[in-house]
Amino acid sequence: MQPAMTQTRGTPLVGKYPAAVALALLALCPFIVLSTATLLIPQQLTISLHTTTFGVNLSEALSNAAYAFGAVVAADLILRVPKWATYVACEAGFVVGSLLCVAAPGVIAFTVGRTVQGMATGMLLVVALPPLVTAHGVRRLPLTAAFVNLGLFGMVTLGPVVGGLAGSYFDWRWLFAAVAVAGVTGLVVGLLGFERTAAASPGIGFDKSAIPVAACATTLPFLGVAWLSRGPVTSVGFVLPFVIGLAALALLLVRQYRKDEALMPMRLIMHTLPVTGVGAAMVAGAGFTTLIELAATYLLRARHDPPGLVGGLLATQMAGIVVAAWMFKRVLTTRWLPALTFAGLGLVAVGGGVLLLLGSGFDAATVAIAGLLLGFGAGAGVAPGLFMGGLSVPSNRLGPTFALVELLRSEAAFMVAPVLMYVALLAPHLLSGVRLAAFVTTAFVVVSWLVLLGLLLLGGTRPHAPDLAAWIDGDSPAYHSHLWRGPCATRSRTHDRHRHTAVTRSQRTRRSSPL
Numbered sequence: 001m002q003p004a005m006t007q008t009r010g011t012p013l014v015g016k017y018p019a020a021v022a023l024a025l026l027a028l029c030p031f032i033v034l035s036t037a038t039l040l041i042p043q044q045l046t047i048s049l050h051t052t053t054f055g056v057n058l059s060e061a062l063s064n065a066a067y068a069f070g071a072v073v074a075a076d077l078i079l080r081v082p083k084w085a086t087y088v089a090c091e092a093g094f095v096v097g098s099l100l101c102v103a104a105p106g107v108i109a110f111t112v113g114r115t116v117q118g119m120a121t122g123m124l125l126v127v128a129l130p131p132l133v134t135a136h137g138v139r140r141l142p143l144t145a146a147f148v149n150l151g152l153f154g155m156v157t158l159g160p161v162v163g164g165l166a167g168s169y170f171d172w173r174w175l176f177a178a179v180a181v182a183g184v185t186g187l188v189v190g191l192l193g194f195e196r197t198a199a200a201s202p203g204i205g206f207d208k209s210a211i212p213v214a215a216c217a218t219t220l221p222f223l224g225v226a227w228l229s230r231g232p233v234t235s236v237g238f239v240l241p242f243v244i245g246l247a248a249l250a251l252l253l254v255r256q257y258r259k260d261e262a263l264m265p266m267r268l269i270m271h272t273l274p275v276t277g278v279g280a281a282m283v284a285g286a287g288f289t290t291l292i293e294l295a296a297t298y299l300l301r302a303r304h305d306p307p308g309l310v311g312g313l314l315a316t317q318m319a320g321i322v323v324a325a326w327m328f329k330r331v332l333t334t335r336w337l338p339a340l341t342f343a344g345l346g347l348v349a350v351g352g353g354v355l356l357l358l359g360s361g362f363d364a365a366t367v368a369i370a371g372l373l374l375g376f377g378a379g380a381g382v383a384p385g386l387f388m389g390g391l392s393v394p395s396n397r398l399g400p401t402f403a404l405v406e407l408l409r410s411e412a413a414f415m416v417a418p419v420l421m422y423v424a425l426l427a428p429h430l431l432s433g434v435r436l437a438a439f440v441t442t443a444f445v446v447v448s449w450l451v452l453l454g455l456l457l458l459g460g461t462r463p464h465a466p467d468l469a470a471w472i473d474g475d476s477p478a479y480h481s482h483l484w485r486g487p488c489a490t491r492s493r494t495h496d497r498h499r500h501t502a503v504t505r506s507q508r509t510r511r512s513s514p515l
Helices: 017-040 042-048 053-077 082-105 105-133 137-169 172-193 209-229 236-258 274-303 307-313 316-330 337-355 363-390 396-425 428-457 468-473 493-511
Strands: none
Touching: 017 042, 017 053, 017 082, 017 105, 017 137, 017 172, 017 274, 017 468, 042 053, 042 137, 042 172, 053 082, 053 209, 053 274, 053 396, 082 105, 082 172, 105 137, 105 172, 105 274, 105 396, 137 172, 137 274, 137 307, 137 316, 137 363, 137 428, 137 468, 209 236, 209 396, 274 337, 274 363, 274 396, 274 428, 307 363, 316 337, 316 363, 363 396, 363 468, 396 428, 396 468
């Protein structure tokens, strides 16, 4: 197959690094800000949309499910459709979804808008982020990693601040209007800066074995956890979709591992470093999301603090993640990336331990200190862990790898938090419930830290710096680690390399980045 022809006429920003950064961040940040901003405006949404807590929770659950599902859909779609066209369509869809939220007269229209936002952003993750990482050389890769950390996970820490301002000083619809403006800006930058390349494999068929199962694996569990605001944990409305959804997720992962030409490189990441890195990212993300939601709930419902004050106390997260992004930039090219990942996971546990002091008379200081630790923990644990997975596969498989790891991370982060919030709200006193849920979360993070560290040590892979030059070239992973011999991991890494070569031979043109 001949390389795809590139047309750059009318795209004056093509190849410009600042434009590439702006393009990726404008595509992803608005939705990510909303994912935590809405934690501080539940009452406003409930009253304005004439709905119940369940209605608001359902809209958030479906938006998160659509985000995870959209990443999988994009991994399949970009093989047949030019990436620039996919980017433009998704960014336009995001704007439409945002405007639908702004004008929503009730919860149904709002839920549709939020779902469209999530679907578009999940697809944009796979379309826009990998080119930013791979297209600008080894020298800029550490800086790019820092931008990714600040743009993705830094926006999570900004969300409570924005939500607090919206909850205290202006109507929530203005927040979604601002998000729509950001989407329009991203659309314009994409039209000017996304390189017009042809699809990698336009003749390839639709992956019937992955997409329908992925739809069940994302939608059903999130529907189940949303039901917890309406019924008990023993109700059919929770148990049935939750169990079926998790079974669908397990089936999807097993089938992707066993399939010769898998949509997502499950077999390629079944090695020590990516397994421990992705596992740490999942746990750190789930712990961070849960603990922040618990702290915000306690301040809003038990202390009756205004949203603006709550957002201000949680603003310390931003300082923590800035430090983590700087450290990430420093260690990416060294052998210490796994150490940073485990340090971040450990500080999420420490932050959870600090929240156990709630109710001692120093709640403001407690939340501020916990926010600082949790911000650093998320910044040092999630993005570095995901890069441990991404650097363990050839760079021309980075898009499908991001789809896989974001699917797993999203499932962990957005399913654990509602379950533990249910535990907290079930207690006779909210303070005791929040402490119990924080203790369970902290214990879960600590146990996971020990298990993942044991797996890393038992894997026998010595710390080593990634070979970023070979990785950027497209055919070789940056990290080489021993095979993880779990229940499905029975083939050698040499076999994986031969299989990867066979799968990607028809997709060589993807080495030429669309940015």
